[in-house]
Amino acid sequence: MRPAPMLKTVFPFLNWFPLSGDRLRGDLIAGITVALVLVPQSMAYAQLAGLPVVYGLYASFMPVIIASLWGSLPQLHTGPVAMLSLMSAAAVLPLAALGSEDFIVLSVMLALMVGVLRLVLGLLRMGILVNFLSSPVIVGFTNAAALIIGLSQLSKILNVPFPRTDNFVLDLWTVIVQLPQTHLPTLLFALATFVIIIGARRVIPKIPGVLLAVVLLTLLSWWIGFERNQSVPLDAIQDQEARTLAAGFASTARAIDSLGTTTARINQDMRDLISADDADRFAEVALLEADLRVLTREMNQRKLANNERQVALHNLRFEHVLTEDGRDLFYRHGAVPADVEADGHTWRISKVDGDQIKMMGGGAVVGAIPAGLPSFQVPEMRMDFFWTLFPSALVMALIGFMEATSISKAIAAQTRERVDTSKELVGQGLANIVGSFFSSYTVSGSFSRSAVAAKNGAKTGLFAIISAIAVMLVLLFLTPLLYHLPQAVLAVIVMMAVFGLINIRSLVRAWKIERQEALVGLITFIATLAMAPQLANGILLGAGLAIVLFLVRTMQPRTDILGRRPDGSLAGVSTNEVEPLGNRFIVVRFDGSLNFVNASRFEDVLLEARAKNPQARAVLIDGSGINDIDVTGEERLRDVIETFRDNGVELYFSSLKSQVYETLRRGKLFNLLDETHFMRTKRTAIDFMKETFDTGEAPRPAPPAVGPSTPVLG
Incomplete structure (x- = not known):
């Protein structure tokens, strides 16, 4: 007995059945193949979003299952993607310290907001909104975003600090000037990743190069002891300059946390006053706004100061000495007393946490990943940040939908499947909403994983569920094996994924067709770079210019x-x-x-x-x-x-x-x-x-006219 059409509309996954042996075999192979790409990709994209790597695995579990059950195209794979990962980090970063508990809470809250917006747009069949983004605007934004995403990984390849501020170009310049401080072993791991992925693609294309790089280089990292970390008290640093910088960093970090708490309280007081029925509330709100501006300016200045301290601390080189009484001491390179012997390794200060200093004698690895599945918990709604996040949530909802739609149409052209964009919006919306209840950040359709699925014979959304089950097994049993995975490997995976999105030819072709539109695309590209990391502002500007250009053409x-x-x-x-x-x-x-x-x-x-x-x-x-x-x-x-x-x-x-x-x-x-x-x-x-x-005679009657009931032909 076949399900009723209405039932299939509400539960589109019923269209998968009955499952034949060929279908099941194709979905099984595609699901396992996609999972081999999904695990390392999701971890890399989580770091791009400013989150611990385990949150990438969380985002590859429940959202994948929900999107596959309620999506429109069977071969579309949903999960973490590079562009939305960076946009998520850019949206939350001004509101919370990178990787902090507040940062995680706001990232999950943002996923819920994006999900609700997509769901509403889908239920209202408002997928047409994406038409406000013209092709040159999309190309300009995508090219800029790909550059920003890729270049943001440069610091991990060099193993140098990457201070995050409101100006991406200046942040990138800070990384570039640290080129002389590059950690050579980390750079070699990055180059090895690139060689393995490209080599596998050409020599053994059936084996995912990403997976091969992760397995081989994780084993190598473990074998050579690539990571060498040690936490010591501040007085273990035998250098006055380093102790002064570290103490200043810790003191400023505490001040930044205090200012953050104060600004959050002022925001809450302003909302309470605005909602109160009080004639004097506008004057009080104005005073609070003035205080907020002063505190925000001070907090930004302190963040910049700490960024400079972080770079200065990282540039110092130390040698480790173990004393007879078992104390760990770190002397500046070349300043070790003649009567003691150092261990022969070069150490750097990688992190200051209060009066504890994290010393790094090797490269950066993923480290400990919490084992176990994400638990169900209602996302915490920080209403004081709701309207601040809303513009980014709206842009991410549209960008993610545009990305998923373009992927779906490209694959549907090959499989001859019919894509319902509104249904896809509903599926993507539900994936983000349900995912936020399981600690997932914002997800969308992935071009690379969807292409892998289609290529390996995926017939129904069951393949995506199989890939999610593989992630579940990783979370339950395999996280200890990923401890020694070098951060540089994940950085190269992200770089290679996003640089493939850069498309110069489309802008060149647009210039040949219509220079005004191409100019709007170029302005979008430049604005997105200039406004980074606030990527939403770049595409909003581009969309606004495209609409203005349309109105000008309509007016003239x-x-x-x-x-x-x-x-x-x-x-x-x-x-x-x-x-x-x-x-x-x-x-x-x-x-x-x-x-x-x-x-x-x-x-x-x-x-x-x-x-x-x-x-x-x-x-x-x-x-x-x-x-x-x-x-x-x-x-x-x-x-x-x-x-x-x-x-x-x-x-x-x-x-x-x-x-x-x-x-x-x-x-x-x-x-x-x-x-x-x-x-x-x-x-x-x-x-x-x-x-x-033209005869000079008086006007004569016109030929037989068209009557009111006669259709007029253009």
């Missing part, structure tokens, strides 16, 4: 006086070396709907045409390019007719579309201009104008 549609080429075809006088069609009449073409946006432009065009040809006694409007007319357009048309008639000039129309003609008839324009002024075809109208106005 293409118009011209028509002439005739030597071959007999009609052409615009201003763009071609042709003479107007007549001496005592003008033929004007207006390519655009006649509405409140461009009605004034329509009148100006006719007046300019009349001024250029003062001897004309008639104006023929070629209406084949007018698709519709609104009330403002009809009223302005009446004004033009009366103005021209007062000056002894008659207006005629040809080739009006049926809907325009009917609108004019309903508006009783024919009381002002009878139907003999409306002719069916351009040729008939031009012949009439020549015979009537």
